Amino acid sequence: MLSTRMINLIVPIISVVLGLLAGAIIMLIFGYNPIAGYIALWNGAFGNVYFFGETIRQITPYILTGLAVAFAFRSGLFNIGAEGQVIVGWLASVWVGASIQAPTIIHLPLTIIAAALAGALWGFLPGLLKAKRGVHEVIITIMMNYIALHVANYLIRNVLTDKSDSTAPIENTASLASEWLMEITGYSRMHYGILIALFAAVIMWFLLEKTTIGYELRAVGYNQHASNYAGMNVGKNIILAMMISGGFAGLAGAMEGLGTFGYMSANSSFTNLGFDGIAVALLGGNTALGSVIAAFLFGILKIGALNMPTSAGVPSELVEIDIALIIYFVASSYIIRWTLLRFFKKEEK
């Protein structure tokens, strides 16, 4: 009999392998060499220090948006609004980063807090409406995404600059970028944000699993009636959950604003960091550790895939199908687990 632990270990590996196989078949059907394709994918993510640095850079915001969605989910809320929260967080970090003069030790924390607060505010409104009026958070958060996008664009063009499409660069004192990290990664855009993201994951785990606040949030997430019966303030917990969730997403925006780019451009469309965060959270089983691992998978595939068209000649459309297939198989690992259990049960008899 396989132990549960073994199954927990084997299932993700099998699902990734199956995803790779399915992707390989698609590539074969269209006449491309899957082995060359996958070597290109691997090299694109880990082939040299530059790619490695870029992969880590991509993973950083994914961890945070994944945490944001996972945190809300554990509290019984579906935060589709991580995308908008990323945008307002990004904007707030760049705003504070460029408009204030202060030493790093004050300036950097201040910008990071500003981003988290902006995201929290963007989560507060849907939380308030849900708690007080019972409006479904999915609808409001979707709307809030559009409001964030267009308000941010307006502010960039009309308030932060004079009709320019991108803000001034942030002060060095607010930057997460590091000469040293860039140097050892062949001048990739890797920055210190990864430490913040990993620290945020620890915070989420501790808050949710170890504190009375987390106990309440989880109880409300599972059963609002029982929580109310037990004397918890359900409305307060809903608002709090949305604010913390939004805070994590806001931090993801700060990673882009303070680390990767150092400024913000007016966007014609969404960054997709928030939407990918939904997949990251669900793939990671809505836990902190799971979200980190899933963010790594997403980051690796995303950056590695960039190399497939150039190195292996696989068209980018096909690459996207391939990546989708791998994620699909990982997400459906439940089926694999079920098959495994069934298979081994039969064998026992």
Add this chain to the structure above:
Amino acid sequence: MENFVIEMLDIRKEFPGIVANNNITLQVKQGEIHALLGENGAGKSTLMNVLFGLYQPEKGEIRVKGKKVNITDPNVANDLGIGMVHQHFMLVDTFTVTQNIILGNEPRKFGMIDMKRAEKEVLELSERYGLKVDPQAKISDISVGMQQRVEILKTLYRGAEVLILDEPTAVLTPQEIKELITIMKSLIKEGISIILITHKLKEIMEVCDRCTVIRKGEGIGTVNVSETNPNELASLMVGREVNFKTEKKQAEPKHAVLSITDLRVHDARNVPMVKGLNLEVKAGEIVGIAGVDGNGQSELIEAITGLRASEAGRIMLNEKDITNLTPRKVTQSGVSHIPQDRHKFGLVLDFPIGENMVLQTYYQQPFAKGGVLSFKNVYQHARTLIQEYDVRTPSEYTKARALSGGNQQKAIIAREVDRSPDLIIAAQPTRGLDVGAIEFIHNKLIEERDKGKAVLLVSFELDEIMNLSDKIAVMFDGDIVATVEPGEINEQELGLLMAGSKKEKVGGE
């Protein structure tokens, strides 16, 4: 040879680690009501799931009308004329009665559903078996009793000749139970055979012809109901003598703990449900509220516990005003609440049983310090309660969902009683439980009374009210219409009061 319609011979069914059924034999005669009696977790449902094709037995033989059959899945069971009505109904809420009955078996005309013919067929069927339903009503609009009739019609529509009813009375009001009994009797007149899964002895004595008892997965035997009595059935089921009449001393009521004056409460649709109610519960007594469901009992409890705002009136606990306080404040004032719906209110089913046992106290020492939970203390506390209250669970880390109903209820009672409150509100505390668990819970409530706690009991089971209460308050249409002592009234008189007849007829106070 006797004319058996269903025979299950020496059935054995194992699950990893346990033998759920061990050599159980069940033989059902044509046209009889056959009871299948056993405690929660005795293996009744497993045996029926074997018959219905959901499980395959490791050993044993099933015969339908004398012919050996192999029931591989529920469709085979359907074809053999076996129909099952589950305890939790399998109905589409937004469909009509007719749509639900024909689902999967629709009469067609030119490829479209022939709704006219379907409704006619349903009506014919319902008249033939005396199952009154409105074919055009939506499921969400009809009562639980009628939903159950729809479930029965569903099986009959598919040509069932043997009906398995899984704890059919657990969800019904006393009136609906009476109707169901009439229905069962008319069904057997039409040649249908019924297997009734239950642990309610009264119902068995009333309607069943024979009764097969199983205990801890073992077949204990089959008895003719006419030749037995409830005491014998109970001891067969539990394996020891059971006391129905809970032993208790005379109550020694002291000061008033709860006193309610002129309370008015509206329900969620803002309809007045409690209309100027007065009630007093003293320390050291159990006051039972008797009444038909829906006469304001739920609203009354919700108002006391702070779950629902009261419109007017005053609720005093130990001479402190607790009207319209938050649930937390009410709890802290010394009120415990065993809720009517243990899944909806009493437990967070996806939390481990240990975490459920601190649902109201998690933030207090020693379970938390500076906002950080001490799981060591939480689970230590849980282990103590599990032992003291005999909660049967694999461990304190097991999710509450995985426990049987009786053990879930014991866990709630452990939590509520352990807080050492002044007032215990117990709403339907033994709903759906077997006699062993009922006995335990009744004894606990009396024990708390004897310790000087005030107990407010709400129950739709007259037996329970008569048995436990030191004082019975009859609730009708949002008010207490009579207060009587259990010794001075019988069940018929109580029933009349509950139906709203004036108390002068009975004498009363």
